[in-house]
Amino acid sequence: MEATIRKWLRQQLLDAEEASRSWRLRAIQVEAELRALQADSPATADGEADAREGQEDMQVVLSQVLGLEKQRDAMDPWRAKLLEDVAAAKTEAEDLQRSLEELRARLPRAEREAARAGREAKTLEEERAQAKAAHEARCAKAAQEIHQLLEDAGVRPASGLLGLTQGEAALAVFDNSVEQLDGDVKESNEKREELQMRLEELRTSHVNNIEQAKRCAREVSGARQALQVRQSTITKLQGEVSRAKARADRKRKQLEAHLGQSQLELRDAQSRAEVAQEQLRKVKAQHSRQLRVVKNQTTSLTEEWDAHIRETEAAKREMDELLQQELDLRSSEQRFLQQEEDVRIQAQEARECLQALEYQTEKLQDDREALLLAQRPLEEEHDLIQEQVKAIRGLSEADAKKSEAMRSEASVYREEIAAHRLEFAAQEEELETLASLEKQ
Structure with a gap:
């Protein structure tokens, strides 16, 4: 048992x-x-x-x-x-x-x-x-x-x-x-x-x-x-x-x-x-295409900014020439009287050029803001994709860094444009002072 x-x-x-x-x-x-x-x-x-x-x-x-x-x-x-x-x-x-x-x-x-x-x-x-x-x-x-x-x-x-x-x-x-x-x-x-x-x-x-x-x-x-x-x-x-x-x-x-x-x-x-x-693969492909488009737009915008910098440098050189001419006018009033109209015309042209540059700058700023506005949905979509897939986080961070670099460059450009505006305002004040001296 x-x-x-x-x-x-x-x-x-x-x-x-x-x-x-x-x-x-x-x-x-x-x-x-x-x-x-x-x-x-x-x-x-x-x-x-x-x-x-x-x-x-x-x-x-x-x-x-x-x-x-x-x-x-x-x-x-x-x-x-x-x-x-x-x-x-x-x-x-x-x-x-x-x-x-x-x-x-x-x-x-x-x-x-x-x-x-x-x-x-x-x-x-x-x-x-x-x-x-x-x-x-x-x-x-x-x-x-x-x-x-x-x-x-x-x-x-x-x-x-x-x-x-x-x-x-x-x-x-x-x-x-x-x-x-x-x-x-x-x-x-x-x-x-x-x-x-x-x-x-x-x-x-x-x-x-x-x-x-x-x-x-x-x-x-x-x-x-x-x-x-x-x-x-x-x-x-x-x-x-x-x-x-x-x-x-x-x-x-x-x-x-x-x-x-x-x-x-x-x-x-x-x-x-x-x-x-599969959806992620499609989104990644679409995102890569959009990134290529944004990169091309960024490249064109960089080229435009380079052209604007060259124009700004040319305007600066012209302002240097005007200053030199102003010194020459101070040394020779007779010569200044003869060239006064030319200087006024050149100042008017410079003002118009400055306005054109300001307009181009505002246009570029609007384009940049539009690009930024267009980029924000992409960034949001990128953040969503980043939440969905951790593998593409590095790409989004690189894009964010590039955007920050562009923003910093844009701020530098704004500072340079403000400096040019101040220089042009000083030149206009000097021209007005010279004009008042000539009237006297």
């Missing part, structure tokens, strides 16, 4: 361990597939939501698997304790069985020894009674002979010394017989005492054997009761194990269903990830 229970429990525990091991391997495989899918799929909003849902489902599955592992780990000490109790009960039952068999084997021998001791005691009692009867008969005979001798000694005359000598000899013989009888009595008494001691020892051994048999019977009954209690406990534990196995089967079925649903969701997420990857 115990071997059958142990075999059944071992089989159940091995099945539970195998099921938990298979579930652990499945959970690890699903987690690896999910991580690979997260690494391969783009970080879109839908993809992130699906990935989060799949990750939450995987966390639920892993938590359930960990719960099963904890339950199995909690059942391991119970299983070890149960096996130890069964082994201890089996060992104790075997010891008690061996003790009972030994006592049963020793009981006939003790009974035989007790019967033999009883027979010996009975024989000794009979021998003692016979010896006592013989001793009493001898004593009576000796007393009768002494009485007879005394009577004979009393009636005989004093001259009958021969009869007295014979009486003394008979008395000596009687004394010898009495001493011999005393020796026999002492020997019989010693033998009787020895037999009594042996009888007491046999009685004590018999009583001890009876007490030991009773104690063994009590121990056997207690062991049987303990074995019955252990069997009832084992039955209860078997019921608990069956219930735990049923719960584990239900949980396993639920986990299998949940795992199948998770696999379906993973396949759906993978298909959506492929669609999102």
Whole structure:
């Protein structure tokens, strides 16, 4: 019975361990597939939501698997304790069985020894009674002979010394017989005492054997009761194990269903990830085309700014020439008077050129703002793409850096234009001063 229970429990525990091991391997495989899918799929909003849902489902599955592992780990000490109790009960039952068999084997021998001791005691009692009867008969005979001798000694005359000598000899013989009888009595008494001691020892051994048999019977009954209690406990534990196995089967079925649903969701997420990857490829191609267009526009804008810088330098050189002419006019008023109209015309042309440059600058600024406005949706789209795919973040950062460089260059150009405006305003003030001097 115990071997059958142990075999059944071992089989159940091995099945539970195998099921938990298979579930652990499945959970690890699903987690690896999910991580690979997260690494391969783009970080879109839908993809992130699906990935989060799949990750939450995987966390639920892993938590359930960990719960099963904890339950199995909690059942391991119970299983070890149960096996130890069964082994201890089996060992104790075997010891008690061996003790009972030994006592049963020793009981006939003790009974035989007790019967033999009883027979010996009975024989000794009979021998003692016979010896006592013989001793009493001898004593009576000796007393009768002494009485007879005394009577004979009393009636005989004093001259009958021969009869007295014979009486003394008979008395000596009687004394010898009495001493011999005393020796026999002492020997019989010693033998009787020895037999009594042996009888007491046999009685004590018999009583001890009876007490030991009773104690063994009590121990056997207690062991049987303990074995019955252990069997009832084992039955209860078997019921608990069956219930735990049923719960584990239900949980396993639920986990299998949940795992199948998770696999379906993973396949759906993978298909959506492929669609999102295709859309991302198209968006990347469109973004690259737009970036090429923006780069071409930036190149043309840079060329226009270079032309504007050259024109500004030419205007500066012209202003330097005008200043030189102004110095020449100061050195020679006559020459200034002759060239005043030319200088006014040149100043008017320079003003018109400056206005044209300002208009071109404003136009370029408007074009740049339009480009910036056109670039902002691209930047927003680029940011969205950057949120979706981390792989193109470097390109967007490079574009942002280029835009910042263009903005810094535009600010430098604005500062240069403001400086030119100040120079032109100073020249106009000087020209007006010269004109007022000429009028004076």
